[in-house]
Amino acid sequence: MKDVAAVSPALAPDVAGAMKGFAQEIGALSAFRLESCIHCGICADACHYFIATEDPQYTPIWKVEPFKQAYKRESSALAPLYRLFGWKREVTADQLAHWQHLLFDSCNLCGRCSLICPMGIDVASLIEQSRHAMFDAGLAPTELYEKAAHQQLTGQPESSLEPYRDQLLAIGARFGVDMPLDKPQADVMLCVPRTDIEQYPSAVAALARVMSNLSIACTFRSDGLIAENYGYFAGSKEWQRIISLRLIEQAIACGATTLLLPECGHAYTALRWEAADLYGKALPFRVLSVTEFLADELKAGRLKLAKAKDSKVTFHDPCQLVRKGGVNDAPRELLKAMSVQLEEMENHGGFSFCCGGGGGVIDIKQAAPLRYRTMEVKMREIDATGATTLLTSCSDCRRTFDDAQVHFNWGKKPDSLLELVASNLLQAGAVP
Amino acid sequence: MDLLHFARGLGLQIAIAIFCLGVTWRIASFALLRIRREYSRPRESILKYMLGGLITVGSRSWPHREFIGRTGAGEALGYSYHLGLFAVVLLFTPHILFLQSLFGFGWRGLPSSVITILSVITLTLFLAVLFRRVTNKVMRLLSNFDDYFSWFITMLVMATGLAATAHVGGPYETLLALHILSVDVLLIWFPFGKLMHAFYIFPSRAINGALLARKGATS
Numbered sequence: 001m002k003d004v005a006a007v008s009p010a011l012a013p014d015v016a017g018a019m020k021g022f023a024q025e026i027g028a029l030s031a032f033r034l035e036s037c038i039h040c041g042i043c044a045d046a047c048h049y050f051i052a053t054e055d056p057q058y059t060p061i062w063k064v065e066p067f068k069q070a071y072k073r074e075s076s077a078l079a080p081l082y083r084l085f086g087w088k089r090e091v092t093a094d095q096l097a098h099w100q101h102l103l104f105d106s107c108n109l110c111g112r113c114s115l116i117c118p119m120g121i122d123v124a125s126l127i128e129q130s131r132h133a134m135f136d137a138g139l140a141p142t143e144l145y146e147k148a149a150h151q152q153l154t155g156q157p158e159s160s161l162e163p164y165r166d167q168l169l170a171i172g173a174r175f176g177v178d179m180p181l182d183k184p185q186a187d188v189m190l191c192v193p194r195t196d197i198e199q200y201p202s203a204v205a206a207l208a209r210v211m212s213n214l215s216i217a218c219t220f221r222s223d224g225l226i227a228e229n230y231g232y233f234a235g236s237k238e239w240q241r242i243i244s245l246r247l248i249e250q251a252i253a254c255g256a257t258t259l260l261l262p263e264c265g266h267a268y269t270a271l272r273w274e275a276a277d278l279y280g281k282a283l284p285f286r287v288l289s290v291t292e293f294l295a296d297e298l299k300a301g302r303l304k305l306a307k308a309k310d311s312k313v314t315f316h317d318p319c320q321l322v323r324k325g326g327v328n329d330a331p332r333e334l335l336k337a338m339s340v341q342l343e344e345m346e347n348h349g350g351f352s353f354c355c356g357g358g359g360g361v362i363d364i365k366q367a368a369p370l371r372y373r374t375m376e377v378k379m380r381e382i383d384a385t386g387a388t389t390l391l392t393s394c395s396d397c398r399r400t401f402d403d404a405q406v407h408f409n410w411g412k413k414p415d416s417l418l419e420l421v422a423s424n425l426l427q428a429g430a431v432p
Numbered sequence: 433m434d435l436l437h438f439a440r441g442l443g444l445q446i447a448i449a450i451f452c453l454g455v456t457w458r459i460a461s462f463a464l465l466r467i468r469r470e471y472s473r474p475r476e477s478i479l480k481y482m483l484g485g486l487i488t489v490g491s492r493s494w495p496h497r498e499f500i501g502r503t504g505a506g507e508a509l510g511y512s513y514h515l516g517l518f519a520v521v522l523l524f525t526p527h528i529l530f531l532q533s534l535f536g537f538g539w540r541g542l543p544s545s546v547i548t549i550l551s552v553i554t555l556t557l558f559l560a561v562l563f564r565r566v567t568n569k570v571m572r573l574l575s576n577f578d579d580y581f582s583w584f585i586t587m588l589v590m591a592t593g594l595a596a597t598a599h600v601g602g603p604y605e606t607l608l609a610l611h612i613l614s615v616d617v618l619l620i621w622f623p624f625g626k627l628m629h630a631f632y633i634f635p636s637r638a639i640n641g642a643l644l645a646r647k648g649a650t651s
Contacts (some may be wrong), residue, residue: 028465029639035458036636038629039579040510041570042495045502056570077461078624087577115650116499118507119629120492120637122644273647276471286473326475326648350650351498 015093018137022067022130023074030129031076034068036119037061043123046116048353049106052374060113060123063102066091067130096137103131104141105367108358109266110319115351124324131235140234143363148230152239155223155246156194157230165222167197168204175205178212183219189256189285190220191227191247193264195395199402203395206422207262207290213425214302218260224250227267232274233360241278244271251285258286260293263418265320265358265394272325289321290418291393295330298337304426308338314345314387316378316401316414317352318394331393331417338424343385353378355392357400375404382412393417436605439612447619454623455631475648484645485638491651492637506564513561516554520547520590544597551594558587578625585621588614 026034041059044050049058056062073079073088082088111124134140140148147157156164165181172179180186190211196203211218224247231240251259261267272287288296297303315335321327328349335342347353356375361367382390390412392398401414474481493511495503521527525541532538542550562583565571592611595601621627644651 026465028462028467031465032462032632032636032639036629036632038626039571039574039576040506041568041574042499042503042506044570045499050570054569056573059570059574062570062574075465077458081624111649114640114644115496116503118492118495118510119633120488120640122640273472276473277468279471282471282473323650324647326650328648328650347498351496 015091015096015137018096018133019066019070019091020074021136022133023071026071026075026129030126031071033121033123033126034064034071035076036121037068038119040118042116042118043113046112048108048110048112048356048374048377049370052377053370057102058106060107060127061121063099063107064123064126064130066095066099067126067133070133096134096139099130100134100139100141103127103134104144104359105361105364106370108319108354108356108361110354110358111324112319112351112354115323128235132237133235135235140236141360141364141366143365144230144234144360147363148234148236148239148243151226151228151230152236152242156226157228158194160198163222164192164194164197164225165220168192168220168225171197171201171204172208175202175209177205177208179208180211180219182222183217184254186217186219186254186256188216188218188258188260189224189247189251189254190218190260190262191225191267192220192262193227193267193395195228195264195399196262199399200395200416203263203416203419206416206419209422210290210294210303210418210425213427214297219254219256221250221254227262227264227271229267229270230360232266232270233363237278240270240274244275244278247271248275248279248283251283256285258288258293259283261287261289263290263318263393263395263398263416265318265325265396266360268325268327269320289325289327289330289393291321291334292327292330294418294421295333298333303421305334305337305421306424306426308340308420308424310341311389312343312385312387313340313389313391314343314382314385315348315417316345316355316382316390316392316397317349318392318397319352319354319358321394322352323350331391334417334421335391338420340420343387345381345385347381353381355394355397355400357396357403362396362400362403371400372404372407375400379404379408379410379412390414391417391420434609436609436612439609439616443613443616444619447616451619451622455628458623458628459631470643470646474646476645481642481645484651485640485642488641488644488651489634489637492641506568509557509560509564513554513557516550516557517586517590519550520554520593523547548594548597551590551597555587555590555594558583558590562587581621582625582627585614585618586627589618 043061044059047058047060069088070091073082107127109124109128113123117123151157168179190207192204229240229243231243247259261271268289276283294303315331355378356371361371392414398414398416404410405413495507523542524547528538528541565575592607592614596604596607596611601607641651
């Protein structure tokens with residue numbers, strides 16, 4: 001195993017190199033987006049960081065300002081004029097160091113800002129691209145950097161006392177469910193968030209239970225077990241590629257026609273929408289989230305669900321899955337099939353506010369005070385529904401709400417939609 | 433050659449040449465950059481996501497219900513002065529005659545009195561827009577020379593045009609020359625600044641809307 005410490009962040013940020021790299025690699029689409037901005041500032045009104053603080057520095061498009069500056073100076077249509085007359089100065093190390101706070105601590109990559117821009121600019125994609133340049137400049141936050149470095153080398157973001165495959169089998173034994181592991185052939189390859197292995201083992205058991213109920217030939221693979229992708233969070237395209245490749249290779253090795261992603265929002269973005277681009281060609285299998293997979297099985301009549309216990313439920317839409325990923329109807333179809341009384345938040349579906357932990361922010365220690373302030377926007381909406389149960393379909397959202405429960409002594413404990421499904425399974429042929 | 437002759441003769445020709453070349457270069461320069469191919473499987477058919485792009489062209493003209501409380505007033509102000517501007521530029525008979533000389537066809541204009549009222553309203557909205565830009569902390573942070581100069585030159589065109597038609601502030605020919613000169617400056621500035629959004633707005637909405645629709649994402 002390679003030494004993780006050997007790839008620690010650069011001591012001296014390579015700002016000039018990173019900015020030149022950003023400008024050269026920007027691509028026509030992002031350049032067009034940067035050029036289209038009319039400085040109206042409306043994107044601020046979609047961002048929970050701005051709404052919570054009213055601080056203009058949290059305006060989403062402002063978060064890419066140095067990168068716009070670098071692009072205009074280095075590779076825009078008027079770049080020679082900008083350089084000749086000094087209209088756009090070179091981005092400095094101090095400037096970029098401040099932007100670490102804006103790009104990582106105060107952005108969940110949730111994409112709500114992309115829905116409000118009158119020019120139609122996908123601001124979130126610009127922020128994601130700017131994170132790449134921050135990584136190249138050696139300015140990714142230490143927590144994300146170290147986890148990404150560890151994961152690209154070892155397959156898991158942190159070391160564990162026991163290998164995750166052993167923990168997976170132990171969860172199976174503890175919950176009395178068979179954990180299909182390292183089968184040479186399977187139709188569906190499964191993976192799990194390490195958050196579930198460590199904090200929510202019942203969600204891992206639930207995944208195995210529903211797959212068993214559906215009698216689908218599936219398997220976990222020891223060499224491609226972890227769904228999270230810290231390369232995505234840290235802004236390293238290369239590490240994101242390496243981490244994704246592990247799952248892609250394992251899915252190919254077992255002949256899977258479907259790579260089934262667990263309740264993990266950013267894993268969906270990384271594998272469903274970005275992995276093929278990093279792989280350089282179309283993936284030879286489907287990538288589905290477990291939520292949409294179960295909704296498909298429900299529609300096909302293979303998944304039968306009982307009526308859930310009476311309670312008022314509200315559902316938190318994970319941004320990467322719903323707003324950015326298009327899995328909007330599936331969770332609601334599953335809830336409806338269980339006759340759940342759903343109380344929607346004021347902003348729900350594609351317009352839902354982020355939990356505050358997305359984009360790796362839950363892992364960044366220095367971001368915590370601002371995150372808590374921002375979370376209050378979401379918590380107010382949840383409380384206003386009067387629901388007794390908070391459900392979601394993302395383990396990082398769940399972790400963030402759990403953290404809020406402790407921090408605020410808040411009365412809502414988040415539960416998993418998958419677990420609710422698993423606890424209301426009917427055998428095929430049974431009458432609901 | 434007097435000022436008016438220069439303004440609507442050589443000056444205008446130079447301005448139109450810079451405008452055309454500059455706009456062409458600004459747009460063509462995107463083609464010099466890398467165009468990334470999307471390899472992920474689209475959720476929707478190509479027809480559906482193209483339709484998503486077209487829908488976004490229209491839907492982004494007004495904020496979604498979820499945002500309207502925070503942004504409705506600002507957007508209404510923005511669209512109002514744009515509409516006023518279009519009306520004055522495209523429905524004032526002397527402008528129509530000028531455009532007819534360029535393109536070979538014209539249309540019926542509005543009475544001068546209506547145009548004068550619209551101009552006054554639009555100028556007032558322009559001042560409100562500037563007031564908002566300097567008092568709104570987000571807009572103030574984002575604003576740079578481009579924003580203020582683009583506002584200034586557009587305002588100057590409007591103000592000199594109104595002064596010329598109302599015969600206020602000097603001899604008509606001088607005011608008309610200043611009006612056309614300010615149009616020349618606006619055309620020269622156009623490809624260098626944010627006025628380019630006139631060409632970007634609909635393609636930007638369409639492309640981003642289509643890419644979001646490709647994923648089935650909210651747009």
